[in-house]
Amino acid sequence: MLREAKIEDAQAIQNLICFYSEDGKMLFRALAEIEKSIADFLVYEKHNEIIGICSLKFGWDRLVEIRSLGVDPRYHRQGIATEMIQGSVECALLRDDCDTAFVLTYAVPLFTRFGFEVVDKMLLPQKVWNDCQACLHKDNCDETAMSLSLLPLKKLPLAKPAALKDSAEVLY
Numbered sequence: 001m002l003r004e005a006k007i008e009d010a011q012a013i014q015n016l017i018c019f020y021s022e023d024g025k026m027l028f029r030a031l032a033e034i035e036k037s038i039a040d041f042l043v044y045e046k047h048n049e050i051i052g053i054c055s056l057k058f059g060w061d062r063l064v065e066i067r068s069l070g071v072d073p074r075y076h077r078q079g080i081a082t083e084m085i086q087g088s089v090e091c092a093l094l095r096d097d098c099d100t101a102f103v104l105t106y107a108v109p110l111f112t113r114f115g116f117e118v119v120d121k122m123l124l125p126q127k128v129w130n131d132c133q134a135c136l137h138k139d140n141c142d143e144t145a146m147s148l149s150l151l152p153l154k155k156l157p158l159a160k161p162a163a164l165k166d167s168a169e170v171l172y
């Protein structure tokens with residue numbers, strides 16, 4: 001089940017981040033930082049265990065970044081990241097302070113199916129790169145930048161995001 005994160009999920013979120021940050025697949029985030037931004041996280045829970053995480057970072061001009069997307073390796077290729085991206089986009093659509101979602105990713109096909117397109121990473125605002133200082137690959141970034149305009153989707157009728165309600169209804 002996809003849902004908003006609660007403060008008690010912070011340690012499980014960090015465990016998954018640590019697992020993937022060890023080989024540079026994800027940026028390390030301190031527990032205190034996760035707790036402070038817990039409202040920006042979605043988690044996927046199965047059998048009372050957090051097996052998927054994702055967060056949204058607002059405040060890059062009118063951009064929102066989908067980041068810290070990770071799924072427990074025992075559950076790969078079961079559509080969990082797909083659900084988390086859909087939930088994240090739906091949450092972003094509810095905000096009036098962003099027009100475009102972007103991601104830096106190693107999994108281009110995962111985002112292509114949502115209409116994300118590859119963009120020149122140099123076109124992203126400079127402040128985005130501040131976060132990259134902690135990345136193992138900061139001097140040789142091998143991630144692909146992709147973006148999705150939210151404006152056409154904002155014109156569609158939107159119900160409450162699936163992540164924020166009990167039934168996992170697909171909205172678009």
Ligand SMILES: CC(C)(COP(=O)(O)OP(=O)(O)OC[C@H]1O[C@@H](n2cnc3c(N)ncnc32)[C@H](O)[C@@H]1OP(=O)(O)O)[C@@H](O)C(=O)NCCC(=O)NCCS
Nearest residue numbers: 020025069070071076077078079080081082105107109110
């Ligand atoms: C990338 C990741 C989040 C995908 O999670 P997932 O739940 O397995 O993804 P899904 O099952 O929703 O995948 C749906 C489709 O996306 C594509 N996809 C999934 N993982 C992919 C990967 N690692 N590379 C390229 N394409 C991928 C495939 O087309 C897949 O469809 P298929 O299984 O029918 O071939 C997961 O592999 C992971 O946690 N990786 C390590 C952390 C990481 O790299 N995070 C950064 C992602 S921005």
